[in-house]
Amino acid sequence: MFARTYVPQGATILTEFPVIVVPRDIMIKEIVGSVAGLDEARSQGELIDALVSCLDSQLKKEMFTLKDCSGSPNATTLSGIFSTNALDIELKVNATLPKSAKHMYKALFLQTSRCNHSCGPNAVWKFDSSTFALTLVAVRAIRPGEEITISYINSFLPRHLRRAQLQSEWKFTCHCTHCDIPWSFPGAIAQSDRARHELSTFFKKLPDWEQWCFDEKNEMDLIGMHLRAMQLREEEGLEGFKDGGATGHWTDVAYMKHIDALVMCFGALADVQGFRKWVNKAREVKLAEGPNSVSHVKVLDSWLKEPKKFYVWGWKA
Ligand SMILES: C[S@@+](CC[C@H](N)C(=O)[O-])C[C@H]1O[C@@H](n2cnc3c(N)ncnc32)[C@H](O)[C@@H]1O
Structure with a gap:
């Protein structure tokens, strides 16, 4: 998939609904079934066939143009x-399924x-079970003609493990x-592997903001830690992830957490220039997110106008 126009950081690229949803447990049974020669493999294939037969012919045609990497190129199957x-999605359902399988589905x-x-x-996806919609969001600005990519795996793993998982x-x-x-x-x-490991544990090792704020000896360089992590994230292309590899809603991801933390730090230091710089950055991303962020942008605007009204203004000045 390629971008036709410029996509700002934080903007929604697309919203779509699943065409087929299946409890993930069935996929696991397929693997067990094919290894043990049991019937589950067939029943999973049959289930997918039955579900596809309910789709309209245009959707069926589109589904058949998707890639099947499960077997030989000449043997494309619906289950392949x-x-x-x-993709793995979570649905909160009250079904009487085994606990482990209860909420996890493939869509x-x-x-x-x-x-x-x-x-x-340069993009992350998020499924919202309340609207049943997936949104694909740009985690950094994407130029026209640039390929839009997502991660299939935990991208904090070292390169050799990432490649092994993608291959298998x-x-x-x-x-x-x-x-x-x-x-x-x-x-x-090795440098990239080290950076990814450092980022995967960044927030776990980070001192509390209050600890930094009331550290009278000023020994903690919290601002430097966030700036370094942001730079590493940009170099490694990991802006769209939470700690430990999970993707999440764009506003929960580490890149936004760094921006929020820098706003807090510069606000506490009563540093108008630094504060405005990071509030403006947060505003730029929030604006790109669209109409749902209007109230958040208004709050940021009020801080830009009157920094002294920021709730921790000058706490460390
Ligand atoms: C979900 S499909 C992605 C879309 C697919 N390229 C298409 O044209 O429909 C997954 C397949 O795309 C190819 N692919 C995806 N990412 C790739 C990458 N980083 N390098 C090489 N091949 C990749 C592999 O063949 C993989 O099995």
């Missing part, structure tokens, strides 16, 4: 298409299935810009 492209989305993987993706589950060798690091730069892979 499903397992290659379906097929026709447009998002077109996104290739990158270990530093999707049968491809990843050639994203973060994997194809030029060999002319010795140590580049």
Whole structure:
């Protein structure tokens, strides 16, 4: 999938509904079934066939144009298409399913299935079970003509483990810009692996904001820690992730948490210039998010106008 126009950071790229949703437990049974030669594999295939037969012919046609990496290229099957492209979603249902399987489903989305993987993706997806819709959001600005990518895996893993997982589950060798690091730069892979590990535990190791605020000896460089982590995130393309690899709603992801923390720090220091810089950054991203962020943007505007009204203004000045 490629961008036709400029997409600002934080903007919604698309919203779509799933065409097929299946309890994930059935997918697990398929794997067990095919190993043990049991009937589950067939029943999973039959279930997908039955569900697809309910789709209208246009949707069926579109589904058949999706990639199947499960077997040989000449043997595309509906269950192969499903397992290659379906995403894990969570639904809060009151079914009498085993506890482990209760909320987890596999869902097929026709447009998002077109996104290739990158270990530093420029988009993240989020499924909202209350609206039953997936939204794909740009985690950094995307230029016209640029490929729109998502991550299929935990991108905080070191390169060799990421590549092994992509090879085993999707049968491809990843050639994203973060994997194809030029060999002319010795140590580049180890450096990237270290950066990813550091980012995966950043918030767990971070001192409390209050601790920093009331640290009279000024020994903690909280601002420096956030700025360094932001830079590492940008270098590694990990703006769209929470700690530990999970993607989440764009407003929960670490990049936004860094911006919020910098607003808090510069506000507490009563540093008008730094405060305005980071409030403006937060405002830019919030504006790109669209109409749902109007009330948040209004709050940011009020702080820009009167920084002294910010709730922790000058606490560390
Ligand atoms: C969900 S599909 C993605 C869309 C697919 N490229 C298409 O044209 O419909 C997953 C498949 O795309 C290819 N693919 C995705 N990301 C890739 C990457 N980073 N490097 C190489 N191939 C990739 C692999 O063949 C993989 O099995």
